[in-house]
Amino acid sequence: MKITTIGIDLAKNVFQVHGVDAHGKTVLKKQLKRDHVANFFIQLEPCLIGMEACGGAHHWGRKLQAMGHTVRLMAPQFVKPYVKTNKNDVADAEAICEAVARPNMRFVAIKTVDQQSVLALHRACQGFVRARTTQANQIRGLLAEFGLVLPQGIHHVAKRVPQLMEDASDELTGTFRLLMERLLDQLKALDQHVHELEVQITAWHRANPMSRKLEKVPGIGPITASALVASIGDAKNFHNGRQVAAWLGLVPKQHSSGGKPVLLGISKRGDSYLRSLLIHGARAVVAHAQRKTRADGWLNTLLQRRNTNVAVVALANKNARVIWALLAHGREFRVDYEPNVS
Structure with a gap:
């Protein structure tokens, strides 16, 4: 029986596959190890494949499209209503197979390697910015315990802390001064990471005509x-x-x-x-x-x-x-x- 539609429940190591024919009858229920996924689908005739838009989905979407299959990604919240029983890999794969065939389903565009790369830069930069803010707030809080208050603005931390430490009374111990130096070094390192990633993002932006148009x-x-x-x-x-x-x-x-x-x-x-x-x-x-x-x-x-x-x-x-x-x-x-x- 020819398989026309397949739903794949993605995972780290074991993928669950559910396939139906043109009449909607189940003709395939199978578990695949990650290393066997490519070999399995390259032997199938081109068909419609549905997956949830989660980690690794864009990678497998590009790979399966290169084999001639039609791949559709869906947001997990749109697939959930089609789960008929308790949640498990078999039920999830069946629900994905059912959802991808719906005429009014909304799909997620498969991203290219270039798009995923620049988005990875954005996520990393966002993480460094969050860590930098956390580090600056920690420095502020520790200094406030000794009556040393900094003005608003993260740029004041690296500039004003050394002078505050120098002007402070002798009640600040050597241990605390050494701690502040280490925290400031960490803050400067995070700031440098943010700056370098922003330079890379800007370089990608300058090389992309669509991005320059939005600017x-x-x-x-x-x-x-x-x-x-x-x-x-x-x-x-x-x-x-x-x-x-x-x-x-x-x-x-x-x-x-x-x-x-x-x-x-x-x-x-x-x-x-x-x-x-x-x-x-x-x-x-x-x-x-x-x-x-x-x-x-x-x-x-x-x-x-x-x-x-x-x-x-x-x-x-x-x-x-x-x-x-x-x-x-x-x-x-x-x-x-x-x-x-x-």
């Missing part, structure tokens, strides 16, 4: 542009700009019933890192607009009638839609652009 949008710099281009991939996978905004969690969460629409705060779904980059960029644009005395179109009109934070999220939502238009239609950003509403 022209107010509130979007090299870090945000490169992260968005690598994460979105082919923008035509989204039908419109609102889907991109919803994918980033920048649209209102809805809780409606009985024909009465109820809109709440933003959903905050999707990648929190991308959403925070867009919101921080929008916050910088809003701060600049508030310092200007001359009215500046849509944003200033919004600021006059809504809270600043609401305007920031609205601008981030608008930028997400603009990004989709630039990537999907190959357009260049123009400040004076007016949509054709006729």
Whole structure:
């Protein structure tokens, strides 16, 4: 019997495979060791393969596509409703096989090696930034125990601590002074790691024409542009700009019933890192607009009638839609652009 659809439950070492024929009848239930997966699928006729978008999914997606198969990745939360029994590998593989064949299922684009590489830089840089903040706060807390207080701003830590230690009274022991030196060295090392990774991300951004195109949008710099281009991939996978905004969690969460629409705060779904980059960029644009005395179109009109934070999220939502238009239609950003509403 010819296998038309396969669901794979990915794992570290043992993969569970579930296959059905054109009539939906189960014709394959099999466990595969990692080393045997490639040999098994290269012998199969091309078919539709579904997987959850989890660790290793993009790697296997590229590999199976190269063998001629059609691969679809799905978010795990969309697969869960199809699990009929208790959770186990066999039930999960069957649910994936069922979900991938649904006509209204939403799929995740398979990322290229280049896209995954730059996103790895972003994740590592994000981790170093978090560690740097933690280290700076620890230094602040330890100094505060001795009555030494630093101004706000992480840049003050490396600059002001040596002088504070020098001006401090003799109550600071040699052990504590040595500890502060070690903590400052660690802080400087983390800062150096962040700087080096940002240089690598910027170099990737300069070499990518799509990323450079997004940089022209107010509130979007090299870090945000490169992260968005690598994460979105082919923008035509989204039908419109609102889907991109919803994918980033920048649209209102809805809780409606009985024909009465109820809109709440933003959903905050999707990648929190991308959403925070867009919101921080929008916050910088809003701060600049508030310092200007001359009215500046849509944003200033919004600021006059809504809270600043609401305007920031609205601008981030608008930028997400603009990004989709630039990537999907190959357009260049123009400040004076007016949509054709006729």
